[in-house]
Amino acid sequence: MIRKDARLLLEVKGLRAKVGGAEIVKGLDLVVRAGEVHAIMGPNGSGKSTFAKTLAGHPAYEVTGGTAVFEGRSIFEMAPEERARAGLFLGFQYPVEIPGVSNSAFLRLAYNTLQPARGRDELDPLEFDDLAREKMKLLDMDPAFLDRSVNEGFSGGEKKRNEILQMALLEPRFAILDETDSGLDIDALRVVANGVNHLATPDNAIVLVTHYQRMLNYIVPDYVHVMEGGRIVRTGGKTLAEELEARGYDWVRAA
């Protein structure tokens, strides 16, 4: 929802980022206010995922220029965990499997790590179990996933649900969801999108990074940005996504 008077959450200016020696993001600007849903679309290699990982602080991604201010703080001076505690969340395109760490222990640890910054109490295992089960209903997830190792042996769809479950538990102020739709069949996509919609509030913002327009049928963006060559080359409303779907990315390139 676009409100002109909404609080500024994130302002990225002239961002440049390198990975493996190659500059992938080349001067990106983005302003996100509370209550908004943005979609960043673009062809493979346009820099969408690099942008997402750079915002979250992946150590392999090096910022070579520009600034990103999140709620008044320059996030590139913050460790990944500090960004998370400040309310930033990355939904991974490829969530990592961690054998030997139970999902419930991991989720509780992450949850409890974030609570002091919010002036809330940590939860003991029983209390947390209740909360996790309640949030899992939203994503139509079997509570058995709590007892398994983090993402180990999960299908693609289960991993993505587990990402959104983390978002539901951690209640970030700003979530960037990297290709959350990829690898999902239509039913799973509907469930995941429905979950995300439930989590959108006037106080937070969500940025969807996606290659396809498909997810935007379920999560309606306020803004659609098109990335190309490491920059946002076009910004529009929801109809821009439909136009892209119909005409392909070559249309943007030609423009």
Add this chain to the structure above:
Amino acid sequence: MVSVAAKHPYIEALLKGYEAPRSGASWLDERRAQALERANALTVPTTRDEEWRFTDITPLTRLSFRPAAETKPLALSGLSRFIAPEAGARLVFVDGVFAPGLSATTGLPRGVVVSTLAAALDAHAGAIEPHLARHAEFEREVFTALNTAHLRDGAFIRVGRNCACPAPVQLLHVSTQKEAAAYPRCLVIAEDGSDCTLIEDYAGLGDAAYFNDAVTEVVVGAGARVRHARVQREAAGAFHIATCAVTLARDARYASHAVTLGARLSRFNLIVTQQGEGAEVQMDGLALISGRQLADTHTLMDHAQPHGRCRQLHKCIAGGAAHAVFNGKILVRPGAQLTDSSQQSRNLLLSDKAHVDTKPQLEIFADDVKCAHGATVGQLDAEQLFYLRSRGLSEGRARNLLTYAFAAEVVDRIPVPSLVAQLEETVLAQTQAAEPA
């Protein structure tokens, strides 16, 4: 006092003042005399010996150890952190000497004997004689020879034919004295069809330099089952050299869970010999070391008969400038057909200076067998670390959690819940990075 003419000055020093213990059993006197002769004849291994290639025991030979002096009585309360509450019986030895006041051997099921060797020698001579110092070979093993020459007491566990001992039996060896040498000894006889769980625990109080030269023999009868958890948590300055020799009869089942945490220098030899058809073995190992510790584990799975099955998983976690050594030998003797044996060695290095030597050694002399081995050495996974940090965990906490997860596979399989819980805490505490969580 016997005259000592050891070939090596270090062994001479260890045998100085040696007095042959008096047992009253001529067969035992004889075995001790043989062992003493071997100890005198053998020399201290060096890194030129293939079996000691990666483990330099010079620091051990530089110190002179004496037999432990009379011990101050310890209070049980001071040992509570080492006591497994689920144990049905417990033998405690302090600096190698049996401590009856700390031990508990009452209320055992019928057919189960938990006693000191010295006390059992008369009543159970018929059971002990065929096994004591028969399984742990001392012809070529100087430390086994030294232990055997000093054999005067130890732990004795016997589970009678078709008897079960549902609660674990704990053997706790506590070391308190500086520069003392002790020779812990244990004999476990699980007769045909029996079932028991053993906890063998070496714990140090303080950080003294002392030397434990331990030998354990485990005899698993036909169709019997033994679960054997072994924890080495010696003091930081300690030296620990131990051999465990296990002999399996037909269809016996034996599971070893050996955890190495302590000592400045440790060596553990686990030798499992499958003397009957169809025995089943699980060999789990975990070494978690840091600082300047050296932990060496040598295992031998000897498939001497057909249809044996062994699953081995050995993990090392080395931080600081620690050095972990693993040598895992699988021997399939001629005729041991349809052996199914596998070995995995997984190693995690937590620092640039930590170091692991891992060596699988397969010697196969039968043609219809399945043997597999694999070894990996790595560091914590950068993507896993980032994933955890992106959820708010500090780098230190994330590293701990991943290290813990690496160890969990071995720890979680230990059949003593209190030990599992304790080791989980130890792993988390020991891997605690400089950064607070």
